[in-house]
Amino acid sequence: MNTEISRKQRLKFFFINVAAFAVIFLLLGFITLQLLQSSAYRQTDLSLKKMAESEHLIQMEINRYQQGNPFLSQQPPNEQDMDQIPDGKNRFNTQIILWSKDGKILNKEVIGGRFTELEKLSLNTKQLDSIQALNLKNSSDSAQKLSFRSYTIKAEQNNGIAYIQFLANTNQIADSMKTFETILILCMIAFWLISIGISFYISKMNMQPIMNSWRKQQEFVENASHELRTPLAIIQNSLQQLFTRPDHTILEESEPIAQALNETRRMNSLTEDLLILARSDSNQLLLQKEDVDPKAFIQQLAQPFQEIAEMNDKQFILENFADQSIAVDEKRIHQVLVILLDNALKYTEAKEKIVLQSAISNDNWLIEVKNNGPSISDEDKKHIFERFYREDRSRSKETGGYGLGLAIAKQIINQHKGKLTVRDWQPKGVVFQIRLPLK
Structure with missing residues (x-):
């Protein structure tokens, strides 16, 4: 990918993440403050309403006013009236x-x-x-602001009293709220700054799969172009050769014609393989699953390979034990096994052994293709299912391989929610194992 495009995309991810974190922190702070404010004043507001409902408290204040005696004490209020006063059993606030x-x-x-x-x-x-909510300036100290919660009712008595207002000082609550608000804002800023670093890391991580995908796409296009170039060059040379001898008969030029046809078939096979991989990448490789009898399926599939092995003086052993029906795309699983068995035949010499095993194990259909041909190194095992990867390019050239077969097999098994793995077969050889879930 172009470096400038990559940098711009990464910056875009970065700013999106920073903005997302900022919005989340702002919403969190706003909701937290709203909830805290409503809960902080809830008890005070409830007490003011209860005071307004207390006839005893109202009458006591009216008597004090009428008699002009702030120290007038009436019969002590009952427990219920005392509970209606904010801040416990005193009315200081x-x-x-x-x-x-x-x-x-x-x-x-x-x-x-x-x-x-x-x-x-x-x-x-x-x-x-x-x-x-009321805010008043203190007359004795203009810098001090007093906060109150107020509840006003209309008086039912005359005596010049028209309204009764109940006030509760909330300076302590307001100061606590300001302190909490300051701490909350500082914490939000601190964590937002931390989120900037996290956003930078996330943007880098987000770009990683894009860059990997881009590199794989580039490699895929380069490898596909390379593989297509060879058969096209052979076909072109064969056709050009025919033009240099226009008086020759078809029989005389059968060799270049056959060569061109052979390369055309190989190129057609390659394009079909590329199409399968492209459809799989875009999730367009749809599976047509149906119930299959694995025993009959394996028996029918193995027969032509047994005949080919016998013709080439190779041992082909079939161990066919699976007898439980399973839902798979028969055509695709057939394609996978043809790839594995074809590779086994290619890489085993005369007198060597090929084993095809089929069995049900732990709710899985277990298929293994073994051969005691050349082993595969641990390094090659890591890359053997990659596209266009070939362990021995010179040998693959002889067998006509493009390095796509195992990649296609892996894709098909993955779409079946199964696993395709490779391991050594002691003392010599390799084992390709397919594990398909029955459900």
């Missing part, structure tokens, strides 16, 4: 304000020194019977 109809505080003498905190408090009759 709460205050009841009695308002006149024209918006004047009636009980400011009873409030005493705390009235300086509420001097700038004004009556709001538009939002009765609902919790409101």
Whole structure:
């Protein structure tokens, strides 16, 4: 892939990841703050509403106002009334304000020194019977801001009292919320900076399979072009040779004609193999599964190979034990076994042995193709299922191979959710094992 394109794509992935992390952190922070704020003030709001429902508390405040005695003490409230006061059983953070109809505080003498905190408090009759958040400046200290939760109701009595307001100081909660908000923002920034490094790593990882795929595609095109070039050159030379001797008969030129036809067949086989691999890569190689009797299938498939082996003085042993029906694409599995058996015949000499085994093992159809021909090195085992890979190129040339057969076999078995592996057959030879799940 072009280096500039690769760099731009990687940067694109990087910025997408950074933006995604930023959005996630912002949403997380926003949701966390909203939930915390609603839960932090929930108990205070509930207590204010309960105070507004407590006739005892209201009457006690009215009596204090009417008698002008802030220290007036009535009969102690019951346990239920005490539980309605925020902050436990004291009212240090709460205050009841009695308002006149024209918006004047009636009980400011009873409030005493705390009235300086509420001097700038004004009556709001538009939002009765609902919790409101208030922020007031302290008259004695203009830099200090006081936070309250407020609940105002309309008074049912006359005596000049038109409205009753219940206040709860929430400075402590507000300060805690600010501290938490600061910590949350700092943590979000810190983790977002960490996410930038993670995004860089993820963008690099995202590009890795793309680059690997690109390299494989390049190798595939180069190898396919190389393999097609040879038969095309032979066909071209054969046809050019015919033009140099126009007076010769077909019989006299049978050799170049046969050579051209042979290369045409090889090229046709190669293009079909390339088409299978291309369809498999794009998930267009559809399997047509049907129930198959493995015993009859293997018996029929092995027969021509047994005859070829006998003609070439090679031993072909069939161990056919699988007797349980299995759903597979018969045509594709036939293609895989033809590839493996054809390779076994090619790479075994006279008097050597080829074994085809078929059995049911642990809910799998187990097929093994063994031959005691040349062994495969451990390094070659790692690459043997790659396209156009050939262990011995000179020998493959003699056998007419392109290095696509095992790659095709691997693709077909993978699409069946099975496994195709290779291992040594002691003391000499190789074993190709197919494991297909019955279900």
